[in-house]
Amino acid sequence: MSELTIKPTFSLAPQNLDDALRFADFLAASDIVPKDFQKKPANILVAVQWGMELGLQPMQAMQSIAVINGRPSLWGDAVIALVRSSPLCEYVYETDDGETASCRVKRVGEEEQTRTFSMTDAQQAGLKGKQGPWAQYPKRMRQMRARSFALRDVFPDVLRGMPMAEEVQDIPTERELNQSLPRKAEEPKVLPAYPDSKLDENADKWRAMIAANRTSPEHLLTNLVSKYTVTPEQEERIRALAPIEGEATNANQTDKGSGGGDS
Known part of the structure; x- marks a missing residue:
């Protein structure tokens, strides 16, 4: 031989x-x-x-x-292949009635376990009709979810805790979560109160500038309210810095008359 x-x-x-x-x-x-x-x-x-x-x-x-999403995971076909090749597995049966996927598994020496995933579950998880595989292959995705729940629950030692890729794909990333969260409305900025002492200090200077047409009460108020909270009383005082039209005219006429007398 x-x-x-x-x-x-x-x-x-x-x-x-x-x-x-x-x-x-x-x-x-x-x-x-x-x-x-x-x-x-x-x-x-x-x-x-x-x-x-x-x-x-x-x-x-x-x-x-x-x-x-930066996380290693196993594709669903590899998951069931690893489990079925393990001596700890007696059987894995998968069914789908068009609405609910079921996965029945039995580990040696233990009772049979069943996990299901329905379209109602998919809707509650925000997966039903989701763009991508859930819209194109809902039956396959139901099957993968039921399989993942059953095999990861009953054979965690065989799979070493590895998640299933089809399941991880549906977990929103941190960026997607942040985009979906409602933005917190920005609180209005609280401006400090404008001190009366400052107004007292600047009143004569501002009155002279207004009289010389170098500024106006409106311009002064616009600048102030961008930095401070101005009270109605302070606003009234600033507006009162402008000379009354009649007084300004009389003052001008007086100046002209005085000038003529000197000459």
């Missing part, structure tokens, strides 16, 4: 840190790796490490792990 020789399967899995760093640089330069990993060797290294902890080969890890 001839001897059967079994050749070892070729693997790209790095054996040490140096191998992992070179491996990450090599893949980051490739155009066929997922977009999240192109020219990002550090992301590749993290994904490969996550994959090792989950039992995934490096290339499987890069196809199964997505970085969404």
Whole structure:
């Protein structure tokens, strides 16, 4: 009988840190790796490490792990594959009646668990009709939600606490939350009161400037109310700095008469 020789399967899995760093640089330069990993060797290294902890080969890890909103997560097909391949899983059954998706799972030595997700749940979560997959593939998205709840609840050790990408996609980012929150109305700025002592101090100077047509009560008030709170009494005093038209005319005539007498 001839001897059967079994050749070892070729693997790209790095054996040490140096191998992992070179491996990450090599893949980051490739155009066929997922977009999240192109020219990002550090992301590749993290994904490969996550994959090792989950039992995934490096290339499987890069196809199964997505970085969404800065958080690593597993695509739904990878989640069910990991659970079904685990000796802790007896079965996973998924159904959908057109309104509600159900996922029945059984862990070895435990009772069956069922999780559901309906369109009513989707509406309460603000997902029903949401632009994107929820509008285009509602049945698939219901299935992913029910699957995520069931498998993450019953097999957290198998999944190492990794969330499911389809679920993380629906979590609003901090920026989206800030945009959706109503803006707090700005409180009106409280201006300090204009001191009466200042008005007493400036009254004669302002009266002379008004008489010389270098300013006006309205101009003075416009400047003041931009910096201070002016009382009605103060406003009245400032307006009274302008000479009464008759008095101004008489004063001018007196000045002219006096000038003629001197001459």
